[in-house]
Amino acid sequence: MLATRFNKPFDITVERVPDPRVVDPTDVTVEILYSAICGSDLWTFRGIVPHAPGGIGHEFLGRVLDVGAAVTSVRPGDPVIAPFVFSEGDCHQCRSGLQPLCEHAGIWGRDWAGAQAQAIRVPYADATLVPLPWAADELGTELARRLMPLCDVYATGTHGVALAGVAAGDSVVVIGDGAVGISAAAAARRAGAGRVVLLGEQPARLTVAEGFDVETLRVSRDESPVERVRELLGGRLPDRVVECVGMQSAFDTALDVVAPGGGVGYVGVPHGVDPVAPMRLFGRQIRLCGGVAPARHYLPRLVEEVRTGRLDPSPLIDRTLALADAAAGYAAMDTGTALKVLLDTTGGSHGD
Incomplete structure (x- = not known):
């Protein structure tokens, strides 16, 4: 089969590797029909996060190939989607x-193993995989564009909203115009927030966010947007803030812009962010909470909302490429010319 390989920073190739096989009774193997490139993969691609040479990618959906003796939730041929984290359940x-x-x-x-590949071995399959309510032959590109964001970015944005404590009627600021930030803004609207403002730098991405019925404010990372936000919100600061970048400037903005007594949820993985002095929170009674999204917890509900038409995150994916063109997908996302790339993994042989 074919699989994407990270070799060193800015060096991605697609190579032929052995097909996976069931090893433990709780395993299944999955034929991956679609994978994706995540913004967090760019930390590896750019050499910011150390990564040994080998497979990469953590978002996929596909069809079960083989199952271990202890697996009860899926059978060969079943269509499935996976959260970006596996767990034993x-x-x-x-x-x-x-x-x-x-x-x-x-x-x-x-x-x-990396999920930007044509197949993968899945441990703890009953606890990890979510069966899909479509036939495997219905999993075409358009449906994949609606489902793929659920594996990570939309689930992560949803988690950021939960961590911030967003409730009906709240005013919310989301920091970051990547796929996670846009997802968080959309999820805040779906949670009943009264005003949702996304702060970002790239006009094309702000336009995507506006398609989810949120307001946007174009800012640069070297300016404080506090007064502009206050003016936009009629003299107030937001009740809740969701930080979706993970850089020092974004983290500082989150703590500066939230109203006294408000909440900040952060799901941008912190890179080079200074420790937060307790008095920075104590004096204004700010609630600060962050962490890795439990995508498996959110996936069943999100899949059902896609099935019923209540949720369509497909605008987050603005380019589809063959797996063989994964390097071009990384380059497009690295330069900002693509927001999120879907990889069609079905081309080519699965033989060794």
């Missing part, structure tokens, strides 16, 4: 909906 953290805190949890492409 029986521990207290998993049962509480906090699957990334499972001691057996891992991320595809970091702790396991």
Whole structure:
């Protein structure tokens, strides 16, 4: 089969590797029909996050090929979607909906084989995979564009909204115009927020966000948007802020712009962010909460909302490429000419 390989920063290739096989009774193998490139993959691509040479990618949907003897939830041929974190399902953290805190949890492409490939071995299949309510032959590109964001970016944006404590009628500012930020803004609107303002730099991405019925404010990362936000919100600061970047400037903006007594949820993985002094929160009674999204917790509901037409995150994916063109997809996202790239993995042979 073919699989994308990270070799070193700015060096992505697609190579032929052995097909996966079931090893443990709780395993399944999945023929990946579609994968995607995530904004977080760019941290690896740019050399900011260390990554050994090998497979990469953590978003996929496809069709079950083979199942282990202990698997009960899926059979060969079933269409499935996977969260970006796998987990074993029986521990207290998993049962509480906090699957990334499972001691057996891992991320595809970091702790396991990469998902930008034509097939993958899935551990803890019953706890990890979510069956899809479509026939496998219905999983074409348009449906994949609606489903793929659920694996990570839309689930992560949804989690940021939950961490910030967004409630009906709240005013919300979302920091970051990537796919996670746009997802968070859309999720805040769906949670009943009264005003949602997305702060970002790129006009094309702000236009995508406006399609989800949110307001936008174009800002540069070297300016403080506090007064502009206050003016936009009629003299107030927002009740809730969702930080979706993970850089120092974004984190500072989140804490500066939230109203006293408000909440900040952060789902941008912090890179080079200074520790937060407790008095920065204490004096204004700010609630600060962040963490890795439990996508498996959110996936069943989000899939059902896609099925019924209540949710369509497909505008987040603005380019579709063949798996063989993965390097071009990374380059497009690195330069900002693509927001999120869908990879069609069905071309080519699955033989060794």
